[in-house]
Each structure stands twice: as C-alpha cells, then as structure tokens.
Amino acid sequence: MIELNDVHKSFGKVEVLKGISATVEKGEVVCIVGPSGSGKSTILRCINGLESYDRGEISVEGLKVDRDAPSIVNIRTQVSMVFQRFNLFPHRTALENVIEGPLYVKTEPRAQAFERGRALLAQVGLAEKADAHPPQLSGGQQQRVAIARALAMQPKAILFDEPTSALDPELVGDVLGVMRKLADDGMTMVVVTHEMGFARDVADRVLFIDGGVIVEQGPAKALLNQPQHPRTQDFLRRVLHPL
C-alpha cells in the first residue's frame, strides 16, 4: 500500500536518508525504531509530503507522492499523521479539531460530521471533553484528540511520529492503548517510536534505521528479541537497559 523505493533526502549537505526501500502492506503495523537523528521521522514526513525527497520514489496505493503536485491533497486525506507534539488547533475545541478536516476538506454535511466527531472522541475515551480547548487537556488527552482528528479523515493508513515522546510517563499507556485498538481493528499504521514494548506486542514488522539506511528489518518479535546486526543489538541494549 505504501512503497518506498531507494529514497534519498538531504538537508543542505547532510544526507539524512541514504536509499530507503520498504513496503507497508494493507492492515500492517510497521514500527520504525533507531537512534535519534537517524532519519526515522523524515521517512514519515516524506510519505505524506510534509517534506520533499531528492531521489527515488514513494507511492501510496500506486499514486506517486509529490508534494508540489495537486495530488498531494489526495494522498494526505488517505494517509493521516499524528505528531509528537500533537499540533492540535488551540483556538478550537476538541470536537472542532476532529471535524475540521471532514467539514472543510471533505465538505461533509455538518450533522454527519458532528455525529462522527463525537463518536470518534468516544472511541478514544474523551466523549466528555468534546467542548474543551486543547490547553485544558493533558498531553495524553491532547494526543488522543489528535488521533481522533486523524481518524476523522477516514484514512487508509496513519503515520505516527513518536506519538508518546512528549508525554509524561503515566499518560503514555492511554495513548498506546488507543493505538493498540486501532491495530486490532486492522488499521494500517507506520509508527516511529521508542516504546519497544509496544513495538514487540503490536507491530507486525520492525525496521531498524541508523545513519539514514535500514540496517535490519523483520518480524517484530524476532528482531527485538534476537537482533542480528551488531548496531541493532547495541541500540536495543542501550534502550532497554539505560543504566
């Protein structure tokens, strides 16, 4: 469903992606792990055209991702994104955040958008927070609203860019719980994360990225339990046993 073929990307003179090739099948949950600065987030941002890429090709359901082409709107409505820092619209309520895309991008009828919006907030456990503004919500609640906002576009896949990294530890579980439910429901997900427990339990496959290349990939449990490559072993050791 999502295909990357030899994708290269530089910021100025620094090459952050040095030939990434990967596919994500429909219904698959793929976690991308790796040290910071390895290019994990850049991959996600290239997939929905928030970032351009220099070489290679990315396609979503056969449609080439080109951020300067009008078709990018089409891709973005099919592939939603959840950000590390939530990026909710602070001047709108939780419900308004959720229905913004359906109302103004998809021009869905108001009544239907409101009804779906409320249902989605209920789905992420925030039915009673519909009228709250983002600053009145905790980080975990904000991120769950952001997930509802992504779902409201009825996407075929959702990209998660370190969705729990900005959260207090006790709030991480709620967000991961919502994501796990999505995975169980068959949503196609690409998740950049440092939550190895989540990756092991929920992901179908894990990609380990370092220095802009895929160092190792494979089924989640196999890769995380018996990493083959020395860099993967070293990384996992440091993440799982920081002391």
Place this chain on the structure above:
Amino acid sequence: MKGFWHDAAEFFPILMNGVALTIVVTIGSLLLSTVLGLVWAMMRVSGIKALSMLSASLINVIRGIPIIVLLFYLYFVMPDLGVTLSALQAAILGLGIAYSAYQAENFRAGIEAIDKGQVEAAQSIGMGWWLTMRRVVLPQAVRIVLPPYGNVMIMMLKDSSQASTITVAELALQGKLIASSTFKNSSVFTLVALMYLTMSIPLILLVRHFEKRAGKR
C-alpha cells in the same frame, strides 16, 4: 477659564463638523490600510518568490515616502495624469496606502509567530494554502496582532490631521480656520486637543482590552 467655556460653547458645533470628517478619514484609511496590509502580508508569506519580493519592495517604497508627500502626490500630481480625486478621496487613499506598509509588517509578524506544527497539522488533513491560512493561521495570528493594531488605530486617528494639508476640513483644519479668523488661539487649540484626546480614549481602552486578552492566552 470662563472665557474658555464661552469660546468652547461657541466653537464646539463648528469643530464637530471637523470631528465628523476626522472620523470618516480615520475609518476609511483604517479599512483600506487593513485590506492592503493583509494583501501585502499574504504576498510576503505566500512562498512564491516573485510575489514576496514585489511585496517587500512595495512596503519599502511606501515606508520611505513621508505621508504628506504621498498626499500631495495623490491630490496635486494625479490630476496631471488624468486622475482627479476629491480631497477626501485623496486623503483616505494616501493615509490608507501609507499605513498599509506598517499593517503588513505587523500582520506578517503575527503570521510568522504561529508554530510551524500548526501548518503541518493543517496540511496533514489535506488543507491547501488558502484553507490553512483562513482556518488555522489567521484566526490565531489575530490574537497576536490585535494589540499593535490598536496602536495603529490611535496613530491613524492623529495622523488623519495631515489631511488638512490637502484642504480636508477635518478637526485640525477647522480649528486652524477658526483660530485665524478669531485670534482665540489658546481656546481653540486647547479645545481641538481635548477633542482628539476624547476620541482616542475609547481606542486606548480597546488596546488595553486586547493586551489583557492576549496576555491570558
């Protein structure tokens, strides 16, 4: 003091005609400068190089010309080019154009103060440039821009007196006319000053209200 109140009662009605014109010039040029300033600012942040450079040079040209010269140009030179404007039209146009440069810079600062993540979030749900501006960036920028906008309103109220140089009989010119025909300089100009002050008080309160609100967020 008794003389002042006597003069005030006599001149007040005439000066009120000036007040009416002052308000017309201020509101007219405020609206024009807001619209033009918004256009310049949008061009500036459009991401299209030609538009952004055009807007930057326009702003610099406008900023570099004194308001009074701009007014003279519109009122005295334009007729030579076949465009005849009434004094009032020229005043509103001149002040509106002159202030559009400051408005534009203010608006741009407000737009650029919005977190880039907001734009990305808007894009990620498929919003294009205009929808992102209208639904996400501008509503948030307004809160940042309002306090300085209030200050511009006060400045424009006072600078509307420059319209007197091209014969618009607004408050300052009315005052000058009465003073030169009655020689009651102190009464007349004290009264004129008080009337400007009175008009600016609601604006000052408005600015304070904006600042309080902006501080809360």
